Amino acid sequence: MSMNFVYERFLGGRNGAIGLGILAVLILIVFPSILDTFRLNLVGKYLTYAFAAVSLVLLWGYGGILSLGQGIFFGLGGYGMAMFLKLEASSPENTSIQTTPGIPDFMDWNQITELPWFWVPFESFAFTILAIFVIPALLAYIIGYAMFKRRVGGVYFAIITQVIAVILTVLIVGQQGLTGGINGVTDLRTLNGWDIRSDSAKNLLYFINAFLLLGVIMVSKFILTSKFGRLLLAMKDKEDRVRFSGYDVSNFKIFIFCVSAVIAAIGGAMFTLQVGFMSPSFVGVVPSIEMVIFAAVGGRMSLIGVVYGTLLVNYGRTAFSETFPELWLFLMGGLFIAVVLFFPNGIAGIFNKYVSKIPFLNRFYEDPEKSAIEAKKTADNHDEESTAEGVKS
Amino acid sequence: MGNYTAQELTSIFAMQGFAGISLFSVLLLMALGLAIIFGQMGVINMAHGEFMALGAYTTYFLSTLTESFFPGFMPYYFFFAIIAAFFVAGIVGYFTEFILIRHLYKRPLDTLLATWGLSLIMQQIFRSTFGAREVSPALPDWLMGSYMPNDTIFIPINGMFVLGLTTLVTAGVYYLMFRSSWGLNVRATTQNRVMSGAVGINTKRVDRMTFALGTGIAGIAGAAFTTIASTGPTSGSQYIVDTFMVVVFGGTASLFGTIASAFSIAQAQSILEFFISGSMAKVITLLTVVIILMMKPEGLFSSKVRK
Numbered sequence: 001m002s003m004n005f006v007y008e009r010f011l012g013g014r015n016g017a018i019g020l021g022i023l024a025v026l027i028l029i030v031f032p033s034i035l036d037t038f039r040l041n042l043v044g045k046y047l048t049y050a051f052a053a054v055s056l057v058l059l060w061g062y063g064g065i066l067s068l069g070q071g072i073f074f075g076l077g078g079y080g081m082a083m084f085l086k087l088e089a090s091s092p093e094n095t096s097i098q099t100t101p102g103i104p105d106f107m108d109w110n111q112i113t114e115l116p117w118f119w120v121p122f123e124s125f126a127f128t129i130l131a132i133f134v135i136p137a138l139l140a141y142i143i144g145y146a147m148f149k150r151r152v153g154g155v156y157f158a159i160i161t162q163v164i165a166v167i168l169t170v171l172i173v174g175q176q177g178l179t180g181g182i183n184g185v186t187d188l189r190t191l192n193g194w195d196i197r198s199d200s201a202k203n204l205l206y207f208i209n210a211f212l213l214l215g216v217i218m219v220s221k222f223i224l225t226s227k228f229g230r231l232l233l234a235m236k237d238k239e240d241r242v243r244f245s246g247y248d249v250s251n252f253k254i255f256i257f258c259v260s261a262v263i264a265a266i267g268g269a270m271f272t273l274q275v276g277f278m279s280p281s282f283v284g285v286v287p288s289i290e291m292v293i294f295a296a297v298g299g300r301m302s303l304i305g306v307v308y309g310t311l312l313v314n315y316g317r318t319a320f321s322e323t324f325p326e327l328w329l330f331l332m333g334g335l336f337i338a339v340v341l342f343f344p345n346g347i348a349g350i351f352n353k354y355v356s357k358i359p360f361l362n363r364f365y366e367d368p369e370k371s372a373i374e375a376k377k378t379a380d381n382h383d384e385e386s387t388a389e390g391v392k393s
Numbered sequence: 394m395g396n397y398t399a400q401e402l403t404s405i406f407a408m409q410g411f412a413g414i415s416l417f418s419v420l421l422l423m424a425l426g427l428a429i430i431f432g433q434m435g436v437i438n439m440a441h442g443e444f445m446a447l448g449a450y451t452t453y454f455l456s457t458l459t460e461s462f463f464p465g466f467m468p469y470y471f472f473f474a475i476i477a478a479f480f481v482a483g484i485v486g487y488f489t490e491f492i493l494i495r496h497l498y499k500r501p502l503d504t505l506l507a508t509w510g511l512s513l514i515m516q517q518i519f520r521s522t523f524g525a526r527e528v529s530p531a532l533p534d535w536l537m538g539s540y541m542p543n544d545t546i547f548i549p550i551n552g553m554f555v556l557g558l559t560t561l562v563t564a565g566v567y568y569l570m571f572r573s574s575w576g577l578n579v580r581a582t583t584q585n586r587v588m589s590g591a592v593g594i595n596t597k598r599v600d601r602m603t604f605a606l607g608t609g610i611a612g613i614a615g616a617a618f619t620t621i622a623s624t625g626p627t628s629g630s631q632y633i634v635d636t637f638m639v640v641v642f643g644g645t646a647s648l649f650g651t652i653a654s655a656f657s658i659a660q661a662q663s664i665l666e667f668f669i670s671g672s673m674a675k676v677i678t679l680l681t682v683v684i685i686l687m688m689k690p691e692g693l694f695s696s697k698v699r700k
Binding site: 066068146147150151152154155158159160162163164166167170171173174289292293296329330332333334335336337339340341344 | 503
């Protein structure tokens with residue numbers, strides 16, 4: 001793999017490399033040096049939502065498939081990690097005052113005397129890590145296979161994924177003894193003996209999370225700059241033409257849905273590690289739509305823009321709900337409407353529109369729209385040439 | 394199903410069935426409005442539940458007004474409340490279409506985000522105006538009580554009243570959409586907007602009126618809702634997912650499908666609730682619907698039109 005390949009495909013050329021570089025400096029150097037551990041942990045929590053927003057850039061921005069169920073996968077990743085941590089925190093010594101020592105406290109409160117079968121494998125760390133990747137991917141595969149093979153898409157897909165999010169939430173809340181119910185899985189302490197509640201652990205987890213996010217963005221960039229990425233965009237614009245060209249559209253859709261599920265699940269797992277609990281309020285309809293909002297505000301076509309979108313909306317929520325809780329809902333509602341009506345490409349769209357007009361800065365900046373137009377021109381010329389050749393022969 | 398005798402089982406089914414009828418009525422009224430907005434216009438109106446809440450709050454407001462100024466009028470105010478709920482929700486819907494929705498017809502998925510934003514704003518308005526606590530209008534005496542055909546079966550009168558109201562509204566919607574020239578305009582605009590404009594239909598006006606009708610019916614659903622539960626700022630949002638499910642399950646362009654789907658979802662949930670917990674009843678009902686939809690994506694009764 002040559003350096004140039006990495007530069008063009010994982011970073012996305014000059015624009016992508018500069019954008020990713022600025023983001024990396026911000027989250028790896030600026031935030032850790034100006035924020036105390038509490039605030040840094042808060043930013044870390046926001047950045048876990050950014051995984052879900054990035055997953056929506058792939059699925060919604062490029063694939064044109066709106067999932068209102070990213071909370072499902074965020075939750076599956078988060079609960080997977082939480083189950084492992086909870087079992088570690090519920091050792092027989094720690095829980096000796098319970099009627100049945102060695103099982104999580106909420107099970108004991110609900111008169112459950114034996115660890116349920118689906119909790120048992122989560123005693124293994126290796127299985128837990130595997131499950132965080134495999135279970136969301138598997139569920140996404142089943143949903144995607146059932147829907148896309150029958151050419152269900154668009155609005156119906158959005159509604160069905162939303163209903164699945166409702167089902168999962170009601171199930172978690174209703175089965176309190178098995179899942180911890182509405183309170184979720186709380187009081188998580190150690191990861192393989194390492195106390196995740198200490199300040200040093202919180203700082204380290206922040207960096208692990210930040211590096212993972214940058215890695216996920218690079219992998220996503222790689223997917224989008226590949227032939228598959230082009231097909232994805234073509235599918236969004238003219239699905240039938242791609243199908244008539246001989247591609248199996250549904251398989252591409254299933255694949256990108258699975259990828260987006262895994263990305264959201266990584267975010268969920270990191271959320272649990274940094275925040276120290278997981279609850280159904282991060283699984284259902286509202287968090288799932290909020291993830292879409294993060295992506296919409298940041299710019300649904302920009303892998304880096306959505307990170308800023310996520311940070312901005314969450315910072316706004318924290319800042320406003322502390323001081324003017326009533327104003328916040330008006331502001332949030334108004335923001336959705338404004339973004340949809342006036343800035344369909346979000347922060348990234350505003351940036352692309354205006355940064356090219358700033359002197360000096362624009363020297364480092366290639367306008368993606370302009371380069372797209374140029375690429376199209378080259379392609380058109382090529383088309384004309386080939387038609388001309390066709391006429392000759 | 395436990396140790397119930399046949400006699401007891403019949404009574405359980407009858408009573409849970411009638412309990413389900415109230416849920417069925419509210420779901421159907423909500424779904425009728427949404428079937429018009431989503432099925433005909435393609436707008437994903439996430440604020441539909443808030444229009445229902447608007448109707449419910451209108452009813453509450455009128456009941457408070459009547460109670461303090463015209464106490465003698467209490468037995469009759471409810472009829473006026475239903476009409477007022479329809480018009481208040483309808484007028485707000487009319488302006489919503491004009492300000493917000495009409496810019497988004499070419500981007501159906503974006504209507505979802507914009508109307509979600511609208512629903513947040515409406516919820517906060519309800520909270521600021523009527524408080525965060527749930528409220529209930531004082532219902533007229535004749536709506537209370539129940540009818541007892543034998544010792545084991547109680548049929549609540551408010552349920553029967555709401556069922557009657559729903560039947561009337563359904564018949565009205567059927568007439569408007571399929572038997573009036575206005576409905577013809579609506580259906581023509583849905584099928585081919587450009588051609589409808591060419592033959593002289595004012596399609597923009599049709600859009601506004603259609604949206605207003607849909608939200609108005611949601612307002613009636615709100616008035617009906619006050620007879621079975623109390624209203625809070627987020628009451629509407631609790632019904633929005635179920636309502637979408639009813640519309641999609643029934644097949645979007647089919648009135649009969651919407652009725653059948655509202656009935657089966659409400660009854661399945663209500664009858665299951667007696668035997669297992671309410672949350673599991675909901676899980677099983679929704680899961681069944683999702684699995685059926687995955688096998689039959691066009692819904693129960695799809696109208697035979699080409700896509």
